Amino acid sequence: MLKLRPTIRIDNVYEIDEAFLRAHQIKGIVLDVDNTLVRNKVGVPDEKLYRLIDRWKSAGMKLVILTNARRSRMALFGDEAGIKIIPMANKPFKKGYVQAVEYLGLPKDKIVALGDQLFTDIxxxxxxxxxxxxxxxxxxxxxxxxxxxKRALERPLLRKIQREDH
Incomplete structure (x- = not known):
């Protein structure tokens, strides 16, 4: 259960502002795209997400997209947002995360992995x-x-985590 427990739970990525980043001493973010940054299978960020990404970059954040999708599916998103993509990452295996950490060039304790799924991202x-x-x-x-x-399998685990956290 510990490997499935997120460090932090939030409703949406817009909660990650400069105060959040400072409070958690975050310098780098490993990003999931589908259902984390945008609706599933959306090809490019919208204006609101562009502004958030720009704020993260202005705050000195290093960003990388780690996805199980093919590069061709994520290329436009990464290019439009100006963020490096590590495709076909085979999450939850560590290899893609190791590549992301190497790319970010930061200590692990300064990086967070952001996503919407327990069994892959978390x-x-x-x-x-x-x-x-x-x-x-x-x-x-x-x-x-x-x-x-997968979501059906996650639901009882999420309820258990929520009960334990309160």
């Missing part, structure tokens, strides 16, 4: 020794059957 980030931030998924209506099944 488990992978925890296995790699990073702090993890679980974001409430943006939109569950456009997810494939496999993801809906």
């Amino acid at each position: 488990w992978g980030g925890n296995r790699a020794g990073l702090r993890t931030v679980l974001v409430t998924p943006i939109d569950l209506s456009n997810e494939c059957l496999w993801l809906r099944m």
Whole structure:
């Protein structure tokens, strides 16, 4: 259960402002895209997300996208946002996270892995020794059957984590 427990839980990425970054001594963010930054399968960031990314960059944040998707699917998003992409990461395996940490060039305790899924983003980030931030998924209506099944398995674990945290 410990490997599935996020360090921090938030409703959406817009809660990660300069005060949040300072309070948690964050210098780098490993980003998931689908249902974390944008709705599932959205190709590019919207204006609100561009402004948030710009604020993160202005605050000195180093960013990298770590995704299980193919590069071709994420290329436009990464190019538009000006963020390096590590595609086909095979989350929750550590290899992609190790690459992300190397790219960011920061100590692990200054990096968070951000995502909406316990079994990929949180488990992978925890296995790699990073702090993890679980974001409430943006939109569950456009997810494939496999993801809906994973979400069903996550629900009792999330309830248990929530009970233990209160």
